[in-house]
Amino acid sequence: MRAVIRAVKKFRPAFRGNSIFGEAARKQDIWFDMNIRSLYSLSRNVGAYRCRHPSYMISRVISADATKVTNEEVSRDGPLVEYERRIAAGELLDGDACQQGTLGELQSLYDELVANAEACRLDRYATSEKAGRSRWLWSRFIPQTSYAPVKGLYLYGGVGTGKTMLMDLFYDQLPCNWRKKRIHFHDFMLNVHCRLQKHKGVADPLEVVAGELSDDSILLCLDEFMVTDVADALILNRLFRHLFSNGAILVATSNRAPDNLYEGGLQRDLFLPFIATLKERCVVHEIGSSLDYRKMTMAEQGFYFVGRHLSSLLNQKFQQLIGEHVATPQEVEVIMGRKLQVPLGANGCAYFPFEELCDRPLGAADYFGLCKNFHTLALEGVPIFGLSNKTAAYRFVTLVDVMYENRARLLCTAEGMPVELFDRIVTIAEAKQMARRTSSRSTKSDVSDVCVDNELGFAKDRTISRLTEMNSRQYLEQHAEMLADKQAAVA
Template identity: 40%
Template sequence: MDVASLYDSRAREGRLKPDSAQRALLPYLDRLQAEIEDPPRRGLFRKPQPVRGLYLWGGVGRGKSMLMDLFLDALGSKVPTRRQHFHAFMQWVQAALARVRATGAEDAILPVADEIAVEARLLALDEMQVTDIADAMILGRLFQRLWSQGVTLLTTSNRPPSDLYKDGLNRALFLPFITMIEQNCEVVELASPTDHRQGRLVGSQRYFCPVNAETRAAMNALWADLAHGQAKPATLRVYGRDVEIPAFHNGSARASFYDLCGRPLGPADYLALAGTVRVLLIDEIPRLSSENFNQARRFVTLIDALYEARVTLFASAAASPDRLYVEGEGSFEFARTASRLMEMQAADWGRVTEGQGVAEPSATKL
């Protein structure tokens, strides 16, 4: 089934809301599907020729991630594919470069690119947004090698290629990568006037207490609206360790307090989580005290990371923020966390409302 047929089928089933701007992009996705399933060849026994990829860009909530995943569902297992959030992909690349350099290799980029090319003919990266100079300086050579090896890129972004790494340090060195994107990908804007995600979040209650059947039902209803029954477990790879996310869909994640704070996670783990998700549901935050001090300390670190990244937070808890940690070691310092939790309940809080997009790592490895 091609992408357009699958789109129409899901629209009839009520699994997506039809959008004329999304429909306008379906021929581009159908072209990519047809060519990557049966790539052109030069000569009867020659290797398949590289297939020109697709760079989808547009505002938050317009359905870019949904269209990427629709494409991957239509493609199925016909083509070896690697699908990741761009932030998580670059974390992996930096770790892989460090691993290769440790072997004494003079040029680590080529073997890392070749490792990706052996794994995948299609590289699907959600929410390309270059802000880190270390990432910016390696992207050109990395993708030059990937494209020379026949890897096709499908990516989404909130920005056109010309705005990537805008005002970044030494941006002139990054400009050749922009040219390569434009040469190796069709650049198409998803110019829908509708933010399909906004209505789900603005005005919704964000903090539920105490934990009881009513508040559990409210959290379940929010999650049903965000995930549509399509959530899957996901794994963040952080410095060689796996951080499990029990449920993830379209940039929204759900986990219990004990999933996130009952295990020995640290700042790097929480920063990776905050950099990957845009909406997070945390279930059943308990009262905190000196008896669960380590969990409380992790919770403080988690909220700091979510706050700085402006992640939209929904939570159920045993008490209101100012009553979560009222006595014992650490209770005084927790006042800042309580204040942040209350600030994060505002209807206009979060990256979704700032036009920064929501990502969807549908693969189990981020």
């Protein structure tokens, strides 16, 4: 190993390059930043650089040598070790047995992946793109399956139990040279639909898309796995059948148990085979914490104002954030050529009446495009949700999910506190309990506007929790740090 490092130092002056991320990391001309302690540190904070010198082929030698590190040495790290380190440092609370049990599952998966990295084809440098194309061409004539020897993991539980934190902790410990991707489920499905549009006219576009996805990332970490759209439900079974056949390994978090996914949805009978496939290829584990960690960081000050009459205050706060800039109508581009009209925007901040953003036929793609162009959203007039505005409630839930994933800041005026906004949204089980309690409507004078919807009824708890956290001091400090990092990167 020392000889290899000396060889690297000798050749290092011959290289120069620029940082690359995402799909670009699939290219063969990759060099590792050597401002690290040793090649054992490949799993953490390693910068990848594009080589500009013909002798970049030596990088393959270094990569091959790095893979010879013994499993015992690699296994010294992992999500459980990092979790304990964060508790010791006071970064996490101690004593949650449910989280520790989940960490045991994640650590077991981590150890299995490390031990079977070669069999799972996790190292992106071990197989050339040419070989990948040859396998794809050969499979056109002789259908092949190559299930991974390691099962994935499906984590589900209530809101605020730390699912996303635990999966991120697991993902951050994985070696950087692995074919892996961590992505929100909304974003993942948008990516799939974009690829399907690109391959329109192909005999089986889902097979092609699955081939592209698995070639880029054999280990998929999907956060907030939820199915509410019939179009998504109808393609998931065939998509993941192809992905798993290509050796893909899934790690997912969700508020719903697999058997409860897309419950009550249109044509659910066509979705049921996916549930069986999911349980076959993943270990299912429930996180049963009674704590909601998001609500433990209540804000002493925030930007959530109750009362429609406070629109002038919202406008005042918006003007303070844009400073000397002048807010004007803008147009932002989202995926597949779509464009979104922004009533007022300036200095990374956008202003919308609620109706403009949630009462129009918009979806996750539009909200992702919005967050890509604006880090702060001022939303005026969020109503109490019920049967009369059920569709708007679905869009608001999606908007909050996308903003939370992008660590965007929300300013809003609303007719009630987060829990009050969804008071009329109930699940089927809750509706049955309400019917037993009274037949005289004494408990709810506005029972006619109660919306009985299982998907929305389960999603509301997540949205209430996230709205609470997004109004907390800790979240706003994280948002400020994110902006500072982006400004420093630009400078």
